[in-house]
Amino acid sequence: MSTTSANVTTATVEKKPSRRRRMSDGRPRSIFAIVVMVLLCLLWTMPTLGLLVTSFRTREDAASTGWWSALLNPITANWTTANYSGVFEGQDMGTGFINSLVVAIPATVIPIMFAAFAAYAFSFMDFRGKDLLFVSIVAVMVVPIQVAFAPMLDILGPRGLGISGQYISVWLLHTGFGMPLAIYTIRNYMATLPRTVIESAKIDGATHFQTFWKLIVPMSVPVIAAFAILQFLWVWNDLLIAKLFLNSGNATVIVQLQQLLGTQGQGAELLTAGAFVSMVLPMAVFFALQRYFVRGLTSGAVKG
């Protein structure tokens, strides 16, 4: 008993590295790390696994037993894909999915255009008030978006332009709300680019506009990709803005899912399938582009 517990604590093991098995790269193998990480990974996947399993169970089954019992007796359990067809036919989540795409793609791309120019000015130009203006970006990043709801509903709603409920109002709001972080992130990356490149382009007679498009944008692709992923996830997963500024015909999957969450009894079985539908695309984007995302996140934040 005492020997097993001694093996599990790192401190004890580390004192005698010679007697331990080593990994292929020569570092000592840590049993403690393996055990804890396996447990954590199980803990982290368990809830999502439960959702996935439940989404294929009938309502009667899901209401009477836990999802793990279906997984333990896969043959006797009643499996069904009816929840998924119900979500697309009854709840019209197909339309919601398209709405989410139509909202998220322009709301991701447009702010990057504006932010990249501003970031260029902050990185490679000297002008009066530069410091103050950039500090104001840092400050505005912290402002809660709740401040904007009532005033923006006045401007965009029937009392103003009357475009509340349409995609454009959401594109506009996400452009504004994403802008401080976009400028901040892209500028932090551009500031690490060698200034000599800009100087030599200037001596060769290139204007700022040419330098921006031909040199700086290609060199900034990693950070632009990272911010694009972050903004896409944020817009796709957003509930507040979509709920307040889109009419029911333009509702995104997240808004539809929130409405499903309020359902009790009949239709409650659709919730799990709906949740899964809303997660598929961001998950795919995330895993496909994870490398860029991680690189962008760490290059921007871990410096000081």
Place this chain on the structure above:
Amino acid sequence: MTARSVETTSGPDPTESREISAPRGADPVKLGIGIVGMVAVAWLVGNLFLAFAYYPEWFANSKILIGALALVAGVGGAYLFFLFLNMAVEGLPERMSEKATPYAYLFPGFGAIALMLLYPTIQTINYSFANADSTEYVGLQNYQDIFGSQEFRDSILNNVLWLLIVPAVTVAIGVVVAVLADKLTPQGEKIAKSVIFAPMAISFVGASAIWLLVYAFDTTGLLNAIWAAFGGDPVAWLNTSTARLNSILMMVILIWLQVGFAMILLSSAIKGVPEDTIEAARIDGATELQIFWQVVIPQIKGTIITVFITVLILVLKVFDIVYVLTNGNFKSNVIANLFFNRLFADDQAGQAAAIVVILLIAVLPVLWYQVRHFREEEAGR
């Protein structure tokens, strides 16, 4: 790449011209075309976007067509706008042009921020002194009302709990995961990190749906199954406000979502700790735990603070999870949810604005810290 871009350059060289010839004068044609072009692009794109909203039938009521056109018009329009903006600025006399270019590049981005963040902030502060439908000033009445309400005080208490627990626990688990993942094989580390990072792609609403299966009030819930294994009767967890249990259970969801983000940043910081500092400590006979606390942690302090502040800002505004799971019932309300209900369910715009102002005041210390931290970082750059 540089050579070709140089050949296409038009206009005199800005650096040489100063020495050889007199400064370039104004070019009214360029200036004129630029200004007219800017206005035309803004007008066209603006009207096109309004047409999407007012006359969807022009676009065959097709969402996909509207989305695609918006993307093309948005990106193309922004490109053309900057092109004309640049032309106009270049049309100015050289001295003025050099001074105006940076402001021209900043203008669209700052315009968006001013319209959607700065103006609303001022307007919200203004509304907080007005009545329920913002038609008449009522002085400090709204502030008296909200501070007098038990619900507001409960929300503040809950928010403080969220702030005390979530960022600290997230950072702690993030550090543990980052350190332990570093001890695995490269393959194992990659898989483990992906698994922990994955919830970052899930929405707060989706995460709530996922955890609803864990917290279900009957025996189909995972937590109740575990509870029953220890001999307990099924509990309606999210309705249980004893010791703010329901709030804590909702915090677990946010921690589950955010640990991946913390781990990624912390892991890259830990990998940046110089190996020889650890080796030196090891030779001096330090245990792994001593190395961790006295060598690794001090060197990643900066990243720990960055992650802590990022999660802190997120927690201050926590809304979705509470809104969909309890809507603030059973003593689990938070400020952002209280604001939402005051504004939309109770039609109390004035009180809602006052709540946001309180939230704004609450973020001021964070804001001050952020600015100070940024200045220190810039000084060391």
